[in-house]
Amino acid sequence: MTTQPLRTAIRGVHVMNGTEDLGVRTAVLSDGRIEGYDLDGPFDVEVDGSGLVLTNAFIDPHVHLREPGFEVKEDLASGLRAAAAGGFGTVVSMANTDPVIDNPEQVRGLLEKAADIPGARLRPAASLTFGLKGERLTDAAALQEAGAVMLTDDGIPVADSDVMRRACEWAADLGLVVQTHSEDPSLRGAGVMNEGAVSERLGLPGNPREAEAVMVFRDCQIAAMTGARVHIAHVTCRQALDVVRWFKAQGAPVTCEVTPQHLTLTDEALAAFDPMVKVAPPLRTAGDVEALTEAFVAGEVDCIGTDHAPHTLDEKRQDMLSAPFGIANIEVAFPLLVETLVQPGRMTLQALLHRFQHGPADVMGWDAPSLEPGSPADLVLLNLNDARTVEPHTFLSKAKFSPWEGDALHGWPVQTWVGGRSVFERG
């Protein structure tokens, strides 16, 4: 960030986060931090926060920013700005780029480039194996030294269990998080959607829940065996939740996330043969959505990971077999879940904030987000009062289309600060 952040007052705003509620205050930001509350001026900038909520900017442990190699889908600038528009102050970028982020120079290069972008902070993941091939381990120590915060071959399950074990031994020693895309490759087969009544009706190749559950079991077992912090990406079904729950009860160092799409859509969304909603692991059934919701509300699922996975519209408009997996969602993730879970009273706003703030921070082993004076001024202003329609053409992401187009949602971010600097303001 090149320009000096300004002393900013956000007046008459309800200040709260996933664990604290400070009531209606005037929040003052300076030198990139929260200076305090209800302080005297002068201020360089004053923001009217009446009727709005000010909270810690969100943390996303799972985004695909596509740079380098796939800038036609997304790049660091569009992705980090889109993240800020979604209320995120920090995102963990996946390593499945071209070339793959598997050496320290690439990690440093990403960080240098991201530093100049007015958007969310970038904390890159590095691949667990060279080229995501699942064979040779990357140099975890050097990658961590360069700034990588996670090891993952996300997008591709690590098929070789011994490779997974040895990577976890390194990660345990270094205190790095290992994130896993847990699906058994052979059991998943060529499936493009959940295997079940709907896939059989549609005649599309199915990918059974069991492919996920057996691999989640292996990865949890290896977490328990090695002591590595293993984070299970995008849990989608009851069977996988049961496995994670069991290992957590044993004290295994296991965490898990759920995506906004798996909490809101089912395999019936594919009935119109629209590849827009083709994701991996696949959308499951209403029963799975209910199981995920219960676990998410109860805190058994640690956090939201958006798995923001932008593609071009042309790529997503192919046939169901050829179209790539993934939904770009980072700009709608929070309001979508406010609308789905908070508005109907399934969970409190504070609990939902927790899953976007303390939850992911705990997963990553980072300091808990805080509203105390002196804390980093990574903040977001939310409007919980007014519904606003999802208009993909306004997205800052390059992927300007959405399964939720036209939905009226509450809880949109109005303004986002990172290090006290305003990086997003909704027009």
Next chain:
Amino acid sequence: MSEPQGSKLIRTLLDFDRFTADDVRAILNTTDVMAQVLERPVKKVPALQGFTVATLFYEDSTRTRLSFERAARAQSADVMTFSKGGSSVSKGESLRDTVATLEALAVDAFVVRHPSAGAAHQVASWTDKAVINAGDGRRAHPTQALLDVATYERSVDAPVEGRKLVIVGDVAHSRVARSNAALWRLLGADVTVCGPPTLMPQHGGLPEGVTVETRLDRALDGAHAVMALRLQQERMHEARFASPAAYAEQYQITEARLAGAQDDVKVLHPGPMNRGVEIDGRLADGPQSLVTQQVAMGLPVRMAVLYHLLVGKGGSA
């Protein structure tokens, strides 16, 4: 003859989900008329003169493509061919762009064969022209089912209603099986599917009332029609059964195995056949076999389908 769905023109044949028995009967009646046309010395009528039919084949299938193209030309339609390996399909043009291009060239009907289930549905969502599904993944192949019904009914000179069809083989991956099960059920027939447990559909997925049976002798009991499905090469390399020989030992349709079926049982196969695997070659060539008639029936059936979708009024060709 009755107009399909309250005289509203049916513009697509993607599967039988939205078809009534009357809709199907209308097409089958027109099929009879088309069959008569094909017996004339001059096997051509002007019914579709001025219409252009495009065949979009993203999977190799010369037989089905030629059958559709012949069906179009026999009614004086113009034909444009897009097939894998030739044209822009191999140049990476998307299905959507290809459809848009052909629409701009004033195509009236699209005949789509594609490895992805739903491809024909996608085409139908992009165009208001007629769309015929000529096979999409394992989902549906409706004209094959129509020609199978037409062939059987002609051979016994009676409707399939109340008769028992047994489909034997790789039902899980077969669009022929799925469309036949749907159509024969729609027309009031009993349907049983049979094969190894690894090739049977799971999680439901077949029309209501279809019986799933893994023991061939039990399945064939009382059968009026037996359809052997082609065992795809790729299945032979998957962990689905011990070997092609082991498969044949349990599931090959032979004359001896038809002992429990009806005396006048008919044998069908969508082709191309693996003789000695799913069907005994002698049976395929024998008097109970309808295999040759099936190929021949493809033509009038596809003529009737094109006619119904493009003109909508049946029968007077």
